Structure formats: structure tokens, C-alpha cells
Amino acid sequence: MGQGTDSMSKRGRVYIIGAGPGDPGLMTVKGTKCLAEADVVIYDHLINPGILHHARETARLVYAGKEGGKHTLSQEEINARLVSEAQQGHVVARLKGGDPFIFGRGGEEAEVLAREGIPFEIVPGVTSAIAVASYAGIPLTHRRHTATLAFVTGHEDPLKGQSEIDWKALAGIGTLVFLMGVRNLSRIAAGLIAQGKKPETPAALIRWGTTANQETLVGTLENIADLAEAAGFAPPAILVVGGVVGLRKELNWFETRP
Amino acid sequence: MGQGTDSMSKRGRVYIIGAGPGDPGLMTVKGTKCLAEADVVIYDHLINPGILHHARETARLVYAGKEGGKHTLSQEEINARLVSEAQQGHVVARLKGGDPFIFGRGGEEAEVLAREGIPFEIVPGVTSAIAVASYAGIPLTHRRHTATLAFVTGHEDPLKGQSEIDWKALAGIGTLVFLMGVRNLSRIAAGLIAQGKKPETPAALIRWGTTANQETLVGTLENIADLAEAAGFAPPAILVVGGVVGLRKELNWFETRP
Missing domain, CATH: 3.30.950.10 (Tetrapyrrole methylase, C-terminal domain)
Known part of the structure; x- marks a missing residue:
């Protein structure tokens, strides 16, 4: 853990980003910048591919799903993944449709990060x-x-x-x-x-x-x-x-x- | 009017743009593009100067005001200005705080444009x-x-x-x-x-x-x-x-x- 903790203290963190309603032009400027900085992008169902293009070519893209009640990752798995990626020193972009704090469970994800002492930022999005x-x-x-x-x-x-x-x-x-x-x-x-x-x-x-x-x-x-x-x-x-x-x-x- | 009507049929139009809540990074990508296209920018009180920088150097910036109830331009004057600028063939960016359709009177401005037959687009913003x-x-x-x-x-x-x-x-x-x-x-x-x-x-x-x-x-x-x-x-x-x-x-x- 020594090295992981070390690099986390330098840069491991999570951006919880609202991707907006669908039109990729309705992503915020700050959202695109945070996405371009990320080592890992964990994204939900219905995120427009035009938005994922803001990520670096080398970034790992992780689909968290949730299609008509069927989850690719459960909420608990998503929370655990956010924590473990940041603890390994990675910059994580957590990309959600619309705004992350409007019926998006962004509050629950932020609570987990706060409890684990992981730095995070909320990047509001255009509400769907x-x-x-x-x-x-x-x-x-x-x-x-x-x-x-x-x-x-x-x-x-x-x-x-x-x-x-x-x-x-x-x-x-x-x-x-x-x-x-x-x-x-x-x-x-x-x-x-x-x-x-x-x-x-x-x-x-x-x-x-x-x-x-x-x-x-x-x-x-x-x-x-x-x-x-x-x-x-x-x-x-x-x-x-x-x-x-x-x-x-x-x-x-x-x-x-x- | 002949020439004005002519050029309007080519390009006169209005973008009603939400500038977001204050942090200039929370402007949308589409909003910055529409702003960069505008000949005239009509902006409200509390619009961050960092946002106006997206406008072209040659764009005319018009302050519409509204500070604690005191209006620099009345709503009727704003409406008339949007119509006349577009009728002269200009691309107008109407820049409002937050989202234009959330307590921003954007609906009233759009109604005036619709009645005058002026093409317009709504560019939603991050709600304050x-x-x-x-x-x-x-x-x-x-x-x-x-x-x-x-x-x-x-x-x-x-x-x-x-x-x-x-x-x-x-x-x-x-x-x-x-x-x-x-x-x-x-x-x-x-x-x-x-x-x-x-x-x-x-x-x-x-x-x-x-x-x-x-x-x-x-x-x-x-x-x-x-x-x-x-x-x-x-x-x-x-x-x-x-x-x-x-x-x-x-x-x-x-x-x-x-």
C-alpha cells in the first residue's frame, strides 16, 4: 500500500461529472477538461460517444451500465471501484448523465469518497x-x-x-x-x-x-x-x-x- | 429594409444561451461556440467576464443589466433589440445567468422572436x-x-x-x-x-x-x-x-x- 498511498497523496482523485442530457455540445467546458485529465473514465448508460472522445487515447473506459434496471456494475461495485482507482493514484472521471446530484446517486458516491478521505470535485452538468x-x-x-x-x-x-x-x-x-x-x-x-x-x-x-x-x-x-x-x-x-x-x-x- | 431582410434570411438569428452559475468553466461547449459566432452579445448582470472572452474581438457587447431591480434595459427594450439586431442580419448571442428557461424570462424572449419569425435556438445552461x-x-x-x-x-x-x-x-x-x-x-x-x-x-x-x-x-x-x-x-x-x-x-x- 505504501506506494499507492504515496501516489494518491499526489494525484489520486475523483471528478464526479455531469455529462448533460445527450447533445454532446451541452457538456461543460470544465467537464471536458476533467475528462481529458483522467486515467480512468467510469461512465453510465446513455452517455453519448461524442463525449467520451474528450478522454485521452490512453484512458481506460469502464462501462458502469444500468439499462432498464439491469446494472453492469452494482452501485456498491461502482463505489468500490472509485475508491480503489483513486487509492492507486489514478485520476478518475465518473461520468453521469445530466447533473450528478439530480437523481443520479452522485451524492451517495461522494459520501463514500468523503468517508475514505479521497479528494473529489463535483462538476455540475446541464440537467436533462x-x-x-x-x-x-x-x-x-x-x-x-x-x-x-x-x-x-x-x-x-x-x-x-x-x-x-x-x-x-x-x-x-x-x-x-x-x-x-x-x-x-x-x-x-x-x-x-x-x-x-x-x-x-x-x-x-x-x-x-x-x-x-x-x-x-x-x-x-x-x-x-x-x-x-x-x-x-x-x-x-x-x-x-x-x-x-x-x-x-x-x-x-x-x-x-x- | 430590403437588404436587411435579405441578409436576415441568410443569417440573422438569436441564440438564447445559459451562461451557467458563475464559474466560467460551467459554460457549455455549445454555448462558447455560439458566443464565438455572434456579431452582438446582449448579456445580463452577474455574467462572469471570463465568459465574455469567448466572444470575438469585433463583437459588440451590450449590457442589459438588472441589478437589484434596477434595469439598464427594460424587458421590452431587450425584446425589441433582439428583434432589430436579427432583422439587420446579425447573429445575436443573448447571454443569461444559469439556464435561460429557469426563472430567466427566456421563454418570453423566445415568444417575441417566434412571433416575429426570427430563427432562434435555446442553448441550455447549468442551472444556478x-x-x-x-x-x-x-x-x-x-x-x-x-x-x-x-x-x-x-x-x-x-x-x-x-x-x-x-x-x-x-x-x-x-x-x-x-x-x-x-x-x-x-x-x-x-x-x-x-x-x-x-x-x-x-x-x-x-x-x-x-x-x-x-x-x-x-x-x-x-x-x-x-x-x-x-x-x-x-x-x-x-x-x-x-x-x-x-x-x-x-x-x-x-x-x-x-
Whole structure:
């Protein structure tokens, strides 16, 4: 361990980097620099290959996966790998989609590093929820429509008794964004309507946002689940609920490019 | 107008760009490219000079201001300027702090451009609320703490009858972030406690986030306003409320750098 500890004291460290929503241009300048410095890159599913090109040719690329619940490495294995690579004196780039601290488990990874005394930095990224909506022509906030905006993981089932989520509270927020919510779509919609959200509230589903394959489906809280089923609209997708969805009619700049 | 319209059909257009939270490294790669292409840059208050360096030497830099409510250009003047510059065939970079569609009035600017038939693109940025919290060692979401996160403009007074904000709903959300809330701090805290948020809920105020001048003040919902007054903690600052604030004890990586 002597040598490992020695070299770690000089340079072993971890950058927890947000890669942004998909469009490789939406990576930050600092993110590309940290990536170019890394000896090892541990990256998640859905990271655009255009982003990995910022890494050095000699860098080891490690795919951590996570595709529809199937993990190539478990979270515990990822944590252990981050620690052991840094302890060997390596600069590690931990590359995550969107922003690392928004439903990305970046907080848990940072906790492990802090406990092990490994230097780390957080490099925030463009949040997928915000950028994907922007590329669909939907500003998540707007003075005429709302002063509140909430993000929710879409994994929870609102009709289950033990939900950690306060659905009544969500129904009182102006704009709602559900990440990874497509599988629970009809239950999310029913839950919000049961708690007082109007059935005619505009709703949009967006998949492959910010990429050339972006697709958007627009309806209301009442019919969006049926529309998604009829269209075979598969995950991963985000769901936006609120009056701001109506602005897309005018602001749909990306899907209408020449 | 003939020539203007002609050249506009070739190139007059507007990039509405998010400059990120302050650290110039948190600008996106696409943002720097659009800036380097611009004939005119119309930028807001608090844009880091390190970001303006991406513009060409020959680009005209127009300060749109907005300092503590005082505007150098009114929103209507900004809108008119965006339209007229693009109609003269210029490439315009409209540079805003954070993300242009998160409480940045970017949606209103895009609406004006859409109505005038002027081509525009939205270049999302790193949201200040998320990045500032990250640099203060606070992940806004965390599995052990919350599955919901809300952003609120701090301009509204919760004790006013006509508030557009549903304070009861906010009290049911796991993590809350108030932007521009320092002036209303005691009322925001009182409003949330009155609606059922526990007085001992951790709360943090952060100013000059992501810059060398970053300062963070930590307390509870019950005492944060008094602490801020005692410390003379002036705006602009963001307020974070929720159990995740407690993670800062371990994760405060930026303010403790060597």
C-alpha cells in the first residue's frame, strides 16, 4: 500500500461529472477538461460517444451500465471501484448523465469518497429534465404560468400506500417533471387528478431529448397515458405536466429546424 | 429594409444561451461556440467576464443589466433589440445567468422572436440553483432524504393573500430551493412552518456560489432569518431547505479545497 498511498497523496482523485442530457455540445467546458485529465473514465448508460472522445487515447473506459434496471456494475461495485482507482493514484472521471446530484446517486458516491478521505470535485452538468423540455419548446417556468417547478423520480407508484411522495403537495405545484416515469404513467396521472390537478392540464412526453431522435407526444393529464400506449412510446422518457406545455405550439424550435 | 431582410434570411438569428452559475468553466461547449459566432452579445448582470472572452474581438457587447431591480434595459427594450439586431442580419448571442428557461424570462424572449419569425435556438445552461448547492456540498436529491425537489422564485410574499404560490404544497416537497429569496427570508420561513414544515428542518443560504467568494450559512428553518440578519448576509443568495442540507457536513468539497 505504501506506494499507492504515496501516489494518491499526489494525484489520486475523483471528478464526479455531469455529462448533460445527450447533445454532446451541452457538456461543460470544465467537464471536458476533467475528462481529458483522467486515467480512468467510469461512465453510465446513455452517455453519448461524442463525449467520451474528450478522454485521452490512453484512458481506460469502464462501462458502469444500468439499462432498464439491469446494472453492469452494482452501485456498491461502482463505489468500490472509485475508491480503489483513486487509492492507486489514478485520476478518475465518473461520468453521469445530466447533473450528478439530480437523481443520479452522485451524492451517495461522494459520501463514500468523503468517508475514505479521497479528494473529489463535483462538476455540475446541464440537467436533462430542463434541457430536454427546452429542446421540445417548453420553458419549465414562465411568468404567465407558474412560479413553482418540481422534479420527481417517476419510479414510485402513487396508488401504493407507502409512497414517500406527497401527491397532494405535487398537485399544487405549477410545473411538474417526472423523470423515468413512463412505466407508471397512468398511475401518475390518476394520482395527480385524484389530488386535484385538473384532467385537462397539458402534458408532454419526450424521449431521446436533445438528440436527432427526439420525439415528443402532447396531450393532457387525462389522455397522455392512452396516447403513449397507442403510439408505443417506450422509455426512457420524461413527462412534463403544466400550462407551460402549451407554449410548445409557438416555441418548438428544435424539431422544426430546416 | 430590403437588404436587411435579405441578409436576415441568410443569417440573422438569436441564440438564447445559459451562461451557467458563475464559474466560467460551467459554460457549455455549445454555448462558447455560439458566443464565438455572434456579431452582438446582449448579456445580463452577474455574467462572469471570463465568459465574455469567448466572444470575438469585433463583437459588440451590450449590457442589459438588472441589478437589484434596477434595469439598464427594460424587458421590452431587450425584446425589441433582439428583434432589430436579427432583422439587420446579425447573429445575436443573448447571454443569461444559469439556464435561460429557469426563472430567466427566456421563454418570453423566445415568444417575441417566434412571433416575429426570427430563427432562434435555446442553448441550455447549468442551472444556478443546482450548481450552487453542489458547490456548497449539498446534493439537492438523495435516496435517503427525498424523491421530490422544487424550485421557487423568492420574490413572492407568502403572507400576502394574493400569492400565486401554494405554500401548503411547497411544505410537502422534500427539498426546496428559493431563488432571490433573501429579502423575504423570514416570511418564507414563517410561511413554510405555518403550513407544516418542521421548524428544525435544515436550511442553508449561499451567496456568490461557484465563485472564489462563495459563502454559506447553515441553520434551520426557524433560525436562518435571524442568522442571516446577524451575519449581514446580503443578496443575491439562494436558500435551500431540506434534510439534504445536513449532507454538507461530509460533502463540503469546494470551500475546504487546499
